[in-house]
Amino acid sequence: MTAREIMEYDVIIVGAGPAGLSCAIRLKQLKPDLMVAVIEKGAQIGAHILSGAVIEPEPLDQLLPGWRENPPPVCIPVAKDELWLLTKKGKIRLPTPPQQKNHGNFIVSLGSMCAWMAQKAEALEVDIFPGYAAAEIRFNDDGAVGGVIIGDMGVDSAGKHKDNYMQGIEIHAAMTVLCEGCRGHLSKQLIRKFELDKDCDPQTYGIGMKELWRVQPGKSKPGLVQHTTGWPLDAKTYGGSFIYHLDKDRIAIGFVTGLDYQDPAFRPFEAFQQMKHHPMLHELLEGGEILSSGARAIVEGGYQSLPKTEMPGALLIGDAAGMLNVPKIKGTHQAMRCGMMAAEHINDTASAEGFDAKLRDSEIVRELYKVRNIRPAFYSGLWRGFVRSAIETVTLGKLPTTLSIHDDDSTLKKRDDYTAPDRKWVDRDLPPRDRLASVYFAATEHDEDQPVHLRILEPDICTTRCAEEYDNPCTRFCPANVYEMVADDRVKKDGGRRLQINASNCVHCKVCDIKDPYQIINWVTPEGGCGPNYQNM
Amino acid sequence: MKILVGIKRVVDYNVRVRVLADGSGVDTDGVKMSVNPFDEIALEEALRIRDAGNAEEVIVVSAGGDECQQQLRTGLAMGADRAIQIQTSEGLQPLSTARAFLKVIEREDPGLVLLGKQAIDDDNCQTGQMLAALWERPQATSASKLELNGNSATVVREVDAGLETIEIDLPAVVTVDLRLNEPRFVKLPDIMKAKRKPMDVVSLEELGVAIEGNLEIGHYAPPPQREQGIMVEDAAQLVEELKNRGLL
Numbered sequence: 173m174t175a176r177e178i179m180e181y182d183v184i185i186v187g188a189g190p191a192g193l194s195c196a197i198r199l200k201q202l203k204p205d206l207m208v209a210v211i212e213k214g215a216q217i218g219a220h221i222l223s224g225a226v227i228e229p230e231p232l233d234q235l236l237p238g239w240r241e242n243p244p245p246v247c248i249p250v251a252k253d254e255l256w257l258l259t260k261k262g263k264i265r266l267p268t269p270p271q272q273k274n275h276g277n278f279i280v281s282l283g284s285m286c287a288w289m290a291q292k293a294e295a296l297e298v299d300i301f302p303g304y305a306a307a308e309i310r311f312n313d314d315g316a317v318g319g320v321i322i323g324d325m326g327v328d329s330a331g332k333h334k335d336n337y338m339q340g341i342e343i344h345a346a347m348t349v350l351c352e353g354c355r356g357h358l359s360k361q362l363i364r365k366f367e368l369d370k371d372c373d374p375q376t377y378g379i380g381m382k383e384l385w386r387v388q389p390g391k392s393k394p395g396l397v398q399h400t401t402g403w404p405l406d407a408k409t410y411g412g413s414f415i416y417h418l419d420k421d422r423i424a425i426g427f428v429t430g431l432d433y434q435d436p437a438f439r440p441f442e443a444f445q446q447m448k449h450h451p452m453l454h455e456l457l458e459g460g461e462i463l464s465s466g467a468r469a470i471v472e473g474g475y476q477s478l479p480k481t482e483m484p485g486a487l488l489i490g491d492a493a494g495m496l497n498v499p500k501i502k503g504t505h506q507a508m509r510c511g512m513m514a515a516e517h518i519n520d521t522a523s524a525e526g527f528d529a530k531l532r533d534s535e536i537v538r539e540l541y542k543v544r545n546i547r548p549a550f551y552s553g554l555w556r557g558f559v560r561s562a563i564e565t566v567t568l569g570k571l572p573t574t575l576s577i578h579d580d581d582s583t584l585k586k587r588d589d590y591t592a593p594d595r596k597w598v599d600r601d602l603p604p605r606d607r608l609a610s611v612y613f614a615a616t617e618h619d620e621d622q623p624v625h626l627r628i629l630e631p632d633i634c635t636t637r638c639a640e641e642y643d644n645p646c647t648r649f650c651p652a653n654v655y656e657m658v659a660d661d662r663v664k665k666d667g668g669r670r671l672q673i674n675a676s677n678c679v680h681c682k683v684c685d686i687k688d689p690y691q692i693i694n695w696v697t698p699e700g701g702c703g704p705n706y707q708n709m
Numbered sequence: 710m711k712i713l714v715g716i717k718r719v720v721d722y723n724v725r726v727r728v729l730a731d732g733s734g735v736d737t738d739g740v741k742m743s744v745n746p747f748d749e750i751a752l753e754e755a756l757r758i759r760d761a762g763n764a765e766e767v768i769v770v771s772a773g774g775d776e777c778q779q780q781l782r783t784g785l786a787m788g789a790d791r792a793i794q795i796q797t798s799e800g801l802q803p804l805s806t807a808r809a810f811l812k813v814i815e816r817e818d819p820g821l822v823l824l825g826k827q828a829i830d831d832d833n834c835q836t837g838q839m840l841a842a843l844w845e846r847p848q849a850t851s852a853s854k855l856e857l858n859g860n861s862a863t864v865v866r867e868v869d870a871g872l873e874t875i876e877i878d879l880p881a882v883v884t885v886d887l888r889l890n891e892p893r894f895v896k897l898p899d900i901m902k903a904k905r906k907p908m909d910v911v912s913l914e915e916l917g918v919a920i921e922g923n924l925e926i927g928h929y930a931p932p933p934q935r936e937q938g939i940m941v942e943d944a945a946q947l948v949e950e951l952k953n954r955g956l957l
């Protein structure tokens with residue numbers, strides 16, 4: 173093995189989402205001669221970004237004053253908020269809770285907004301490298317983080333070098349900023365290594381699925397923001413939908429459900445599709461076409477689950493740390509604010525030390541504190557959740573109690589211990605027919621001849637304990653149908669079945685890494701540039 | 710010897726191409742754009758020839774709006790020495806592209822012009838052939854193997870019947886097929902180097918090429934949706950169904 177080529181920067185940022193790009197832009201605004209690079213695993217900036225997204229504009233005002241004259245490509249002022257409680261056929265309009273009011277906010281495509289921000293960053297001479305995955309952390313001799321190692325390219329499925337093999341380089345930097353978004357795979361390692369989560373509750377997540385539609389002319393009402401709760405979820409499962417009306421007859425429709433669900437047979441993708449068949453939404457979508465679709469995990473633990481955000485040589489910011497405000501279902505403004513704050517801290521101190529204290533004394537964490545009890549309030553079901561969250565909201569979170577957060581991998585019930593509610597699901601006629609048809613709209617691509625990037629640490633468990641206890645839930649929670657149990661003549665034991673991993677369908681949502689009850693699935697970065705190619709998501 | 714390589718910016722091959730509702734074109738809003746894969750292979754071949762000591766310089770050329778500089782930069786990052794953008798805001802048809810390339814050839818005097826056999830957007834498969842005719846030089850299309858021997862080249866071509874080996878004099882136009890080589894990945898430091906490599910911009914007018922629309926595009930339409938099939942029980946029913954449809 174030859175020594176890896178090295179590039180040196182002052183600051184290396186992993187992930188070109190709102191957190192990473194805000195950090196990069198602010199750094200160069202403060203200190204133009206600083207050498208700053210951003211690594212992004214998507215083939216293009218925005219290709220791996222999937223969000224709602226209704227965003228709060230204040231951080232943009234701070235970062236790029238004057239942006240309103242020259243806004244991102246998709247940017248529609250919110251005109252009206254609606255919240256609906258759905259029953260199977262009916263709907264009840266609920267008052268919009270204060271956290272969900274969106275007056276003054278904008279509906280954007282976060283993917284195209286990131287591409288737009290990347291141009292601003294490049295104009296400030298930030299080096300942005302889409303199509304390269306930060307595969308490993310590089311540690312200095314003293315154990316501090318000293319940069320990242322880019323994944324090798326041109327390795328075949330057996331691990332051998334192909335003709336076009338290219339060794340990944342090392343990027344050395346005085347400061348590494350992890351902005352990988354929810355459940356970052358390097359962030360996960362660092363949280364473990366530096367025990368960043370030893371003083372907080374476990375993290376909890378949701379799965380968000382989204383489709384961008386072009387509907388029949390006249391059906392989309394630009395600026396309308398709708399949320400629903402209730403059907404098709406049972407009262408024990410946390411979740412709901414969003415329907416954001418864009419311009420050009422486009423509608424962003426999405427569905428979010430807590431990954432702390434208990435039913436081992438639950439199929440989040442199917443729940444999303446069912447939701448679309450509620451009469452109110454069916455009417456809206458009928459006759460339209462899907463432009464793009466995909467899924468992404470959402471970090472929901474908030475205040476109680478926030479790990480320490482600094483370690484020697486590195487900072488952890490945005491959704492990688494878990495700064496999303498769940499009742500608002502908004503994380504973009506938090507990610508951007510935190511990106512700017514990290515930049516200011518690096519500029520002031522040239523070290524990671526002291527960042528976490530600053531963060532905890534900032535508006536970012538104060539915002540999380542106010543709403544800290546709303547997500548766990550729903551642990552006891554939808555109705556109690558509503559009541560408790562109403563109390564928390566009117567008291568601005570000032571009640572002294574703090575409810576604790578549970579993890580997601582242990583909430584799943586064994587199949588013998590759980591009787592699923594009768595979901596009364598309907599026959600569907602809107603596209604996509606199934607998960608494979610949906611993946612098609614994600615335009616996801618992985619060279620098939622590369623090592624599988626979903627590492628199963630103990631494959632025996634899949635065909636034995638997991639098959640018996642949970643009937644292999646990975647075959648249901650993965651929104652891209654990556655996991656299949658297939659019959660194989662060559663397998664002589666365990667009923668002649670084995671786990672087949674269709675890794676090339678993966679949309680990088682990270683749900684399997686989170687929800688697997690045995691925690692034996694490890695998501696690692698595939699070859700750079702692989703993965704979904706989201707369009708205006 | 711200089712090698713000239715044509716590079717076209719096209720909708721990436723993974724993208725599901727969608728026709729605009731009014732039929733005026735293809736939706737490129739937020740769509741990933743890439744170097745035409747055949748052109749990438751052409752460039753890879755040119756770089757290998759240069760690195761083997763059989764050429765001094767590799768020049769990448771693209772005709773298009775300023776967005777195509779992104780693809781030219783990719784070419785420079787792969788290893789081309791310099792780039793030329795033939796600036797035009799209009800989509801060119803193959804004859805105009807060939808005329809514009811001819812002007813660049815007259816300026817640069819290359820010993821070899823390598824192009825993709827076709828671009829994956831409109832699949833015309835004409836530019837290389839037209840260019841060779843205008844230039845009055847030999848051509849070898851759909852090359853899957855290329856060997857230079859001084860003033861001539863041996864080219865293995867992929868043809869319907871199999872493979873055909875031909876000998877051509879240089880300078881010549883060679884268009885390349887999929888099996889010629891496997892293009893390299895771009896190294897990060899090379900992206901930085903590419904930023905400093907020269908990129909000349911000349912307009913069509915400066916080259917003295919007028920845009921000719923010898924083809925008029927009526928409208929774009931997606932292929933008709935395939936109708937749902939039926940399962941037949943046996944051969945008899947198959948025959949019956951085919952007869953009912955007047956197909957037998």
Ligand SMILES: Cc1cc2nc3c(=O)[nH]c(=O)nc-3n(C[C@H](O)[C@H](O)[C@H](O)COP(=O)(O)OP(=O)(O)OC[C@H]3O[C@@H](n4cnc5c(N)ncnc54)[C@H](O)[C@@H]3O)c2cc1C
Nearest residue numbers: 187189190191213223224225226306353380490491503504
């Ligand atoms: C369905 C859904 C709806 C949402 N709706 C809203 C909304 O309406 N309003 C709102 O404000 N927020 C919303 N959010 C949340 C919002 O999208 C996030 O809070 C925000 O994107 C977080 O920004 P980030 O920069 O921390 O991470 P991300 O936006 O996730 O960006 C991380 C980037 O890092 C890249 N990356 C990760 N690992 C690596 C690696 N190892 N190497 C290279 N690159 C890497 C990823 O490809 C990605 O581009 C929603 C989220 C979802 C899933």
Ligand code: SF4
Nearest residue numbers: 650678679681682684
């Ligand atoms: S394999 Fe895992 S990360 Fe990939 S799409 Fe499925 S659940 Fe998401």
